[in-house]
Amino acid sequence: MPSTILIADDSSTLRRMVRTALEAAHHKVVEAPDGRAALDKSASVAADLVITDVNMPEMDGLTLVRELRAVPAYRFTPILVLTTEDGEEMKQRGREAGATGWLVKPFDAERLRQTVAFVLGRKRA
Amino acid sequence: MKEVTIYIGGVHASSEPALVKTLLGSCIAVCLHDPGKRIGGMNHFMLPAGAAGDGERTRFGVHAMDCLIGAIQKLGGDRRRLVAKVFGGAHVLAIRESSAGVPQQNIEFIRDFLREEGLRVISEDVGGYHPRHVHFQTSSGRAFVKRVGTREHVRVLTEQARPATTVSYGDVVLF
Numbered sequence: 001m002p003s004t005i006l007i008a009d010d011s012s013t014l015r016r017m018v019r020t021a022l023e024a025a026h027h028k029v030v031e032a033p034d035g036r037a038a039l040d041k042s043a044s045v046a047a048d049l050v051i052t053d054v055n056m057p058e059m060d061g062l063t064l065v066r067e068l069r070a071v072p073a074y075r076f077t078p079i080l081v082l083t084t085e086d087g088e089e090m091k092q093r094g095r096e097a098g099a100t101g102w103l104v105k106p107f108d109a110e111r112l113r114q115t116v117a118f119v120l121g122r123k124r125a
Numbered sequence: 126m127k128e129v130t131i132y133i134g135g136v137h138a139s140s141e142p143a144l145v146k147t148l149l150g151s152c153i154a155v156c157l158h159d160p161g162k163r164i165g166g167m168n169h170f171m172l173p174a175g176a177a178g179d180g181e182r183t184r185f186g187v188h189a190m191d192c193l194i195g196a197i198q199k200l201g202g203d204r205r206r207l208v209a210k211v212f213g214g215a216h217v218l219a220i221r222e223s224s225a226g227v228p229q230q231n232i233e234f235i236r237d238f239l240r241e242e243g244l245r246v247i248s249e250d251v252g253g254y255h256p257r258h259v260h261f262q263t264s265s266g267r268a269f270v271k272r273v274g275t276r277e278h279v280r281v282l283t284e285q286a287r288p289a290t291t292v293s294y295g296d297v298v299l300f
Contacts, residue, residue: 010204011194012241013187055198057205084188084195086295095300104295106188115297 002026003048003120008038008064009082010056014105018051018082021109022116035059039067042074049120050074054083054090062097069098078119082107126262131169134184138166138196142264148273148280149213149257151228153186153235156210156259157193157244158266159202165263168193172227173234186234190242209244210268211235212259214251228252256280 005027009015012033019029030045032038036058038050050068052061059067061081068074078100083090086104094102100119103112127143133152137145145167147154158165170189194204214232232251239246248268250257255272262268 011191013238014191017187055195057198057203084192084295085199091298099300101297101299103297105191106185106295111297115299119299 001120002028003116004028004030004045005049005051005116006030006032006038006042006045006047008032008035008050008052008056008061010034010053014053017109018107018112021107021112024109025113025116027116035061035064035067038064042068042071046073047077049116050077050079051082051116052079054081054085054094062093062099065094065097065099078122080115080119082112131167133169133171134189136166136168136189136192136196138164138193138200138202139263140164140200140202142262145261145263147259149259150215150217151213151226151231153211153213153231153251154259154261155190155193155235155239156212156261156266156268157197157207158210158263159197159206160208160266161206162200162202163264163266164197164200164202165261165266166193166197167259167261167263170231173230186231186238190235190238194242204244207244208247208266209239210261210266211239211246211249211251212257212268212270215253215255215257217254217256 007018015031022029032041034056054061080101081094081099082103084105091102129137130146131137147169152171154169156167168189170186171184173186214228216228250270258271260269
């Protein structure tokens with residue numbers, strides 16, 4: 001079932017790669033170039049899932065996760081962190097911020113779609 | 126000053142003064158520098174993009190660039206201030222030069238990538254027929270390039286012919 005997915009990444013190349021991967025599964029993708037823009041867009045797009053990078057110029061991804069968790073509409077929305085950061089300490093910080101999962105770049109398009117399908121299915125269950 | 130040599134797939138960024146060195150044939154090295162914070166780094170990639178099983182992720186330009194930008198941001202750099210210097214893409218193999226060849230693909234990829242990402246290129250030394258030694262000072266952002274001859278040429282070809290390792294994509298962890 002198609003869903004609306006909000007992606008925050010400061011790299012337009014990476015946003016395009018994620019968009020291509022998810023649109024192949026018929027999802028609607030809304031892009032934001034940083035955490036601040038994603039938070040602003042989150043109010044109007046009613047995203048079923050958020051995918052965010054960590055290191056971004058205006059509001060980093062972990063702050064975005066914490067800010068979204070404070071919004072009632074996003075309290076239980078799956079939020080995946082997609083980043084080059086692969087340290088255990090960072091993953092723990094992501095978990096504490098309220099992220100649903102942690103994906104290390106580079107991503108495999110099929111695996112991303114499977115992970116997205118899994119967390120969306122878990123949300124609906 | 127600390128000296129670090131990187132090879133294909135290598136990425137190194139530093140907020141402390143460091144000299145990052147590499148030897149390039151058809152590969153590309155991008156040096157990024159945040160002059161405001163005096164943070165800089167360099168990568169060294171072999172091809173624009175790859176598929177599963179093609180080798181370590183940073184062998185490929187799109188991921189090597191993502192890792193380098195991420196590493197500089199992690200050290201406190203701001204991508205909006207970053208300036209780029211681009212080196213490599215030499216035609217070093219004894220086969221006919223072509224616009225579809227690896228060196229030209231690499232050059233076109235990095236030009237497109239940097240333009241699309243809004244990263245300003247302040248110097249570029251690409252193409253040609255000779256390998257390059259590149260030295261990059263991370264704090265000043267200065268880069269030094271030396272074109273090298275036959276003996277180094279053999280080293281470059283040997284390095285580029287190294288078999289790919291099997292790691293490709295990152296982990297997925299659900300909390």
